[in-house]
Amino acid sequence: MSENxxxxxxxxxxxxxxxxxxxxxxxxxxxxxxxxVHTPGFPAFRSGRLIKISKKAFFDWMAKGTETVPGSDK
Structure with a gap:
């Protein structure tokens, strides 16, 4: 996808x-x-050196939410 x-x-x-x-x-x-994308449970996969994420899996992951936020002790 284009940056612009x-x-x-x-x-x-x-x-x-x-x-x-x-x-x-x-x-x-x-x-x-x-x-x-390197957080355990995040729906990413590798295609050679590239990191890819299924659109559906990403939005399902967002809708589900997570119990802990990386880098947060709160």
Missing amino acids: KRLKSYDDLPLVLDVADIRRIMGISRVSAYEL
Whole structure:
């Protein structure tokens, strides 16, 4: 997905997301996005050296929520 493309709806997203897409969707930094995709339970997979995330799995993960937030002791 192009860095400059504006996300207007769920349907605008590709079926398979990358770390840059996760950054834009969540409004987080590059470092935070990489920390997130390496969090146990996050639905990421590798395609060679690339980290990919199924759009459906990502939004299911977000809807489910998590019990702990990485880097948070609260």
